[in-house]
Amino acid sequence: MSNKYTEDDLREELKTKEYEYGFYTDIESDTFPNGLNEDIVKAISKKKEEPEWMTEWRLEAFRIWKDMIEPEWANVNYEKPNFQGISYYSAPNKKPKYNSLDEVDPELLATFEKLGISLDEQKKLAGVAMDVVVDSVSVATTFKKTLAEQGIIFMSISEAIKEHPDLVKKYIGTVVPKKDNFYAALNSAVFSDGSFCYIPKGVKCPMELSTYFRINQAGTGQFERTLVIADEGSYVSYLEGCTAPSRDENQLHAAVVELIALDNAEIKYSTVQNWYPGNAEGKGGVYNFVTKRGLCETNAKISWTQVETGSAVTWKYPSCVLKGDNSVGEFYSIAVTNNFQQADTGTKMIHLGKNTKSTIISKGISAGKSQNSYRGLVQINSRAENARNFSQCDSLLMGNECGAHTFPYIEAKNKSAKIEHEATTSKIGEDQIFYCNQRGIDTEKAIALIVNGFSKEVLNKLPMEFAVEAQKLLEISLEGSVG
Amino acid sequence: MDLKEKLLSSFMVFEDRVDTNTYVHDVRNDAIKTFEEKGFPSKKDEAWKYTSLNKVLKEDYSVFPKQENALEYSEVKKYFIHDIDTYKIVFIDGKYSSHLSQTTHEGMDVCLMSAAFSKPKYRLVIENYFNKAANNDSLASLNTAFSSEGAYIYIPKNKLVEKPIQIIHFSTGNESALMLQPRNLVVVGENSHVQIIERHQSLTSNPVLTNSLTEIFASKRAIVDYYKIQNDNLKASLIDNTYIKQKQESIVSIHTFSFGGNLTRNNLNFYQEGERIDSTLKGVTIIGDKQHVDHNTLVHHIEPNCESHQDYKGIFADNSTGVFNGKVIVEKEAQKTNAFQANNNILVNDKATINTKPQLEIFADDVKCSHGCTIGQLDESALFYLRSRGIPEKEAKALLMFAFSNNVLSSVKIPELKQRITKIIANKLGVNIGFDL
Numbered sequence: 001m002s003n004k005y006t007e008d009d010l011r012e013e014l015k016t017k018e019y020e021y022g023f024y025t026d027i028e029s030d031t032f033p034n035g036l037n038e039d040i041v042k043a044i045s046k047k048k049e050e051p052e053w054m055t056e057w058r059l060e061a062f063r064i065w066k067d068m069i070e071p072e073w074a075n076v077n078y079e080k081p082n083f084q085g086i087s088y089y090s091a092p093n094k095k096p097k098y099n100s101l102d103e104v105d106p107e108l109l110a111t112f113e114k115l116g117i118s119l120d121e122q123k124k125l126a127g128v129a130m131d132v133v134v135d136s137v138s139v140a141t142t143f144k145k146t147l148a149e150q151g152i153i154f155m156s157i158s159e160a161i162k163e164h165p166d167l168v169k170k171y172i173g174t175v176v177p178k179k180d181n182f183y184a185a186l187n188s189a190v191f192s193d194g195s196f197c198y199i200p201k202g203v204k205c206p207m208e209l210s211t212y213f214r215i216n217q218a219g220t221g222q223f224e225r226t227l228v229i230a231d232e233g234s235y236v237s238y239l240e241g242c243t244a245p246s247r248d249e250n251q252l253h254a255a256v257v258e259l260i261a262l263d264n265a266e267i268k269y270s271t272v273q274n275w276y277p278g279n280a281e282g283k284g285g286v287y288n289f290v291t292k293r294g295l296c297e298t299n300a301k302i303s304w305t306q307v308e309t310g311s312a313v314t315w316k317y318p319s320c321v322l323k324g325d326n327s328v329g330e331f332y333s334i335a336v337t338n339n340f341q342q343a344d345t346g347t348k349m350i351h352l353g354k355n356t357k358s359t360i361i362s363k364g365i366s367a368g369k370s371q372n373s374y375r376g377l378v379q380i381n382s383r384a385e386n387a388r389n390f391s392q393c394d395s396l397l398m399g400n401e402c403g404a405h406t407f408p409y410i411e412a413k414n415k416s417a418k419i420e421h422e423a424t425t426s427k428i429g430e431d432q433i434f435y436c437n438q439r440g441i442d443t444e445k446a447i448a449l450i451v452n453g454f455s456k457e458v459l460n461k462l463p464m465e466f467a468v469e470a471q472k473l474l475e476i477s478l479e480g481s482v483g
Numbered sequence: 484m485d486l487k488e489k490l491l492s493s494f495m496v497f498e499d500r501v502d503t504n505t506y507v508h509d510v511r512n513d514a515i516k517t518f519e520e521k522g523f524p525s526k527k528d529e530a531w532k533y534t535s536l537n538k539v540l541k542e543d544y545s546v547f548p549k550q551e552n553a554l555e556y557s558e559v560k561k562y563f564i565h566d567i568d569t570y571k572i573v574f575i576d577g578k579y580s581s582h583l584s585q586t587t588h589e590g591m592d593v594c595l596m597s598a599a600f601s602k603p604k605y606r607l608v609i610e611n612y613f614n615k616a617a618n619n620d621s622l623a624s625l626n627t628a629f630s631s632e633g634a635y636i637y638i639p640k641n642k643l644v645e646k647p648i649q650i651i652h653f654s655t656g657n658e659s660a661l662m663l664q665p666r667n668l669v670v671v672g673e674n675s676h677v678q679i680i681e682r683h684q685s686l687t688s689n690p691v692l693t694n695s696l697t698e699i700f701a702s703k704r705a706i707v708d709y710y711k712i713q714n715d716n717l718k719a720s721l722i723d724n725t726y727i728k729q730k731q732e733s734i735v736s737i738h739t740f741s742f743g744g745n746l747t748r749n750n751l752n753f754y755q756e757g758e759r760i761d762s763t764l765k766g767v768t769i770i771g772d773k774q775h776v777d778h779n780t781l782v783h784h785i786e787p788n789c790e791s792h793q794d795y796k797g798i799f800a801d802n803s804t805g806v807f808n809g810k811v812i813v814e815k816e817a818q819k820t821n822a823f824q825a826n827n828n829i830l831v832n833d834k835a836t837i838n839t840k841p842q843l844e845i846f847a848d849d850v851k852c853s854h855g856c857t858i859g860q861l862d863e864s865a866l867f868y869l870r871s872r873g874i875p876e877k878e879a880k881a882l883l884m885f886a887f888s889n890n891v892l893s894s895v896k897i898p899e900l901k902q903r904i905t906k907i908i909a910n911k912l913g914v915n916i917g918f919d920l
Contacts (some may be wrong), residue, residue, distance in 0.1 A: 073529070380858075382833060382834070395843075395845070397845065397847070397848035397850075398848065399848055400815055400818070400846075400847055400848045400849075401815070402846075402848070403844065403845060403846045404843070404845045405842070405843060405844045405845065406841075406842060406843045406854075407840065407842050408839075408840060408841060408842075408856070409838070409839075409840050410837070410838065410839045410840065410856060410858065411533075411836070411837070411838045411839075412828070412830060412836065412837045412838075412858045413833075413834075413835075413836045414830070414833055415830035415831060415832055415833050415835065415860065416830075416833075416860065417830065417858055417859075418857075418858065418859045418860070419856070419857060419858035419859070420855075420856070420857050420859075421839075421841070421854075421855065421856035421857070422853070422854070422855050422856075423841070423843060423853060423854045423855075424851075424852065424853040425843055425845045425850060425851075425852040425853070426850070426851055426852075427848045427849055427850070
């Protein structure tokens, strides 16, 4: 450790550091013309060889979307996407089904190598099954056989529509209805692909399920649709993580994730999000408008963990509807914003059943000229006896050009409700740094230590494989901004 | 004809009747235009998400009372803090009652807005301060457009006002429904100190809607203690807009005690325009029935080294609804700000509702800002402890609720007022406990 490497050097280095994962792979893809109308919706559906009911479902969503207005309440400023200027379908056109890695397009493999997530390595790692999504269509599915033995269905949603129409038909749109919001309606109309997961009764999924999302085609929006169903008494841990190539024009991402935890089931959903946040001048970057929601039946538990470091604009509220008695909802989040990034993120905990519990831990770190908002809702309905909520939102500010905001909404309609909400905003204390210095830890390390400690509560909730990656991401996005 | 149209059409008549100081005339005309544009707030406005005025606005209010009404002091003595000597500015149905009031011009002005508007000697103060703190919210604009009467308090430099000032608005109910729009202006000079108690009281069960606006200007090192007692009957609704501008090292505290009224909305706005300012916002809300109390606070930290303390306690029974919407903004320049916000609530019945939204918007990095918010019940074991020592359930609960609100009560600086509020609380909880807190 050279002592000459000062904080200023580090700051300079990080400022000039280009987005590491900014490259672009040219995979021949068949892309639809820009714009959106009923014909495009029908064409997407046809392209994916979907049954009649799915086409109708999409069209209905499109009709609802047409009459909706883009929401403006979020605490973010951005140039609105031109929805007619986006191509709504793009898929790698070679899509044979692989059984081994040798069959995969070598160019694609090289892409993964650059990202540092070689499939080989992933396969070896503690049994992680990968359903790799490049530009909206599943290309490789691994560990499928092991999962199949347990009766677990883990496949792309387009396959699921064909192979398990009953399950999809029964659950899709039940947690996030088509008319839920502007982006959910848009997604329902044009979703290209995504993951489908079904865990049968009483099965504990033996491995962490994971999907890597990437945006890889200029000017294509990515509309992922994820549906996870955990049948009675089952357990699943699902990981989602993404990186995107650096592109100049704004890319739109409007995903919908639906989780259904039936009686006594448990779903753990973890996300590491590191999409291109735009350059140091705030140009470019991904718009991330996501609707994520889970439904808990009796004694069920849903736990959301997210580490958000990317995207120019983030607009994301993973929520839990605690419908069944004794159900539990959890939300652990770290949102880091730097340069001109804007994040408006948080959660909704809707308590409907008796003895329902929810925990919210949200850590916001803002640096540079970024704006970081926590927006949350805790709602206790009149029949939710003995509902319990604990929320904590802490913000750490670095530099005097960024902002941290909290907008917690708390609505209680039952007298037995116990709700606690705490929020703090501060910078790294001089006394804390002094304490570390005094014990021979230099300032740079001290800051890393403090930031790590600040985020630890959330990092601890991540599965092993992700925790490492998340910590790396935090370092990249942050340390240079510490002043 | 709905209330908005009625107000707009009566503005003409009103404007002809009052004396026209050109400055005030212009302000009023601008304000009515703003109100015409914006109209009454609806639930679609974020700031009014949890409070609907619809029901309240349905009444057929008369905007100008037709006759002057008189009241005997003995009838209304109980509404005064009468055991100490105070200055009093009393209004009956919006008209000044010289009979019940006790004003002064000796070394300071404790008098009427109508006088301040019309007499040339106040002109400079009016032009420098009137409508300089209020913003152009629709209800604030409405009040500004119709501003003609209220309390005018001007304390010059280096003056310690020895007696508290009481501002009381009575409505007699001689009109079937009445809308009042009092306008108060309080200017406190450097190093001066003043204590003010404000109360709105309706004497019958005819509906009253009060849209009150108070502007307070605290100069350097001034100290202002302002107490609002809201214990009206169930037909009276109150929209209380307060705007406070503070200069450096001034200390302003506003205590709001909400026990009565049908719908009460408090818009409390602090603007800190200097360094080392201290602002305190505290409140106790104890309501039941179908009452609705909404505290909407804003503290705007503009300069460095300032502090703000917010502490709101609420106890909600029956079908009542409580709303707390607290916002703290810390500007980029406002380094070393210390902002604290707490909102604690107890729900007594299943049908009571609490909506709370403590908001922080922070643009400076070297600050300490925190907010805490809880909704819960009385501690079962504490209750058991008291009962095991022979205190009946009702009294034990009351004791715990007293203790719950004590943080706010303890900072009331007028002992007689504290006693009075303690009594009101005891009354409200239906107990007879004779002790001071």
